[in-house]
Amino acid sequence: MADISRTERKPYWPGPTFEAWRRWRALAYKPGPWVMHAVLDDGTCECCDPFRGVEVRSVLEAMCRVLPRRSARELRAVLTPLDERFLARTLNDPFASPQDPWWLRRLERP
Numbered sequence: 001m002a003d004i005s006r007t008e009r010k011p012y013w014p015g016p017t018f019e020a021w022r023r024w025r026a027l028a029y030k031p032g033p034w035v036m037h038a039v040l041d042d043g044t045c046e047c048c049d050p051f052r053g054v055e056v057r058s059v060l061e062a063m064c065r066v067l068p069r070r071s072a073r074e075l076r077a078v079l080t081p082l083d084e085r086f087l088a089r090t091l092n093d094p095f096a097s098p099q100d101p102w103w104l105r106r107l108e109r110p
């Protein structure tokens with residue numbers, strides 16, 4: 001936790017880690033059919049969104065990369081079950097760029 005808040009104080013940091021995690025979890029646990037589209041419509045106002053233009057999973061990934069190894073391992077342990085659930089519930093987007101990270105290569109619309 002201390003490592004995370006230390007990193008969040010850096011001016012370039014894109015957004016709050018806890019909120020990113022909350023949104024990623026909400027997406028993984030999105031109600032409705034098991035197979036879902038990879039977008040969370042949680043009523044977040046676009047202009048007030050702390051992650052405008054940034055994917056929440058990208059924020060979490062960036063945090064995993066800058067944290068000291070031990071803290072990064074703890075954060076990854078929290079993310080892994082959500083990542084697995086997200087992957088199990090979404091479909092591969094055949095038109096996605098292979099350069100994109102895995103969480104952006106899932107179908108977002110029918």
Ligand SMILES: [Zn+2]
Nearest residue numbers: 045046047048
């Ligand atoms: Zn707004």
